[in-house]
Amino acid sequence: MRVATICFLSAILIAIATAVVFAEHGENLKIPNLFPFPDSSGVVETFSSNGSIDLSNPFFQSLGTNGRACVSCHLPDQGWSIAADRVQLRFHLTAGKDPIFRTNDGSNCDHNIDTSTLAGRRQAYSLLTSRGLIRIAIDVPAAAEFEVADVNNPIRVQ
Numbered sequence: 001m002r003v004a005t006i007c008f009l010s011a012i013l014i015a016i017a018t019a020v021v022f023a024e025h026g027e028n029l030k031i032p033n034l035f036p037f038p039d040s041s042g043v044v045e046t047f048s049s050n051g052s053i054d055l056s057n058p059f060f061q062s063l064g065t066n067g068r069a070c071v072s073c074h075l076p077d078q079g080w081s082i083a084a085d086r087v088q089l090r091f092h093l094t095a096g097k098d099p100i101f102r103t104n105d106g107s108n109c110d111h112n113i114d115t116s117t118l119a120g121r122r123q124a125y126s127l128l129t130s131r132g133l134i135r136i137a138i139d140v141p142a143a144a145e146f147e148v149a150d151v152n153n154p155i156r157v158q
């Protein structure tokens, strides 16, 4: 990615982050209808029957304890989803500490990983930064009509 592109994308992210921060302080900022967010395919726009998107609504607020808000994974400039290149940018801008980078569903595995170092975080979140993958590990249900005979996980940290 070229430096100019990174600067441009950073500016967008900072603008959104600033808007979200202002919203948390009750400034009631809004994204106007059809506001054009550029991406590699052109522009991404949203139309709301309310006339705009109110950035003070709970979707944009951190509701729990891990720093995340709905907007951590559903972004207006990414079609209300996440794009891997923008996740990569967030990794670079925050050294892998943005709230999207959490081990419960953001890392490749939630065991045998080291998120205390930048290199460890880069490895732990590589599927999120390369493919935008969020996944939640769950046990096989007790009543399952199948059993797991073998697991081959090429991403697993040894």
Ligand code: HEC
Binding pocket: 059, 068, 069, 070, 071, 072, 073, 074, 105, 134
């Ligand atoms: C950690 C990232 C993450 C956060 C935070 C998050 N979501 Fe999601 N959300 C996802 C993923 C991933 C999917 C797709 C799940 C699937 O298809 O299996 C999804 C799907 C959805 C969908 C369904 C979209 C569709 O097209 O079917 C809705 C609605 C939704 N989320 C709302 C929310 C709301 C509201 C919040 C905040 C309370 C929230 N999400 C927070 C990751 C997240």
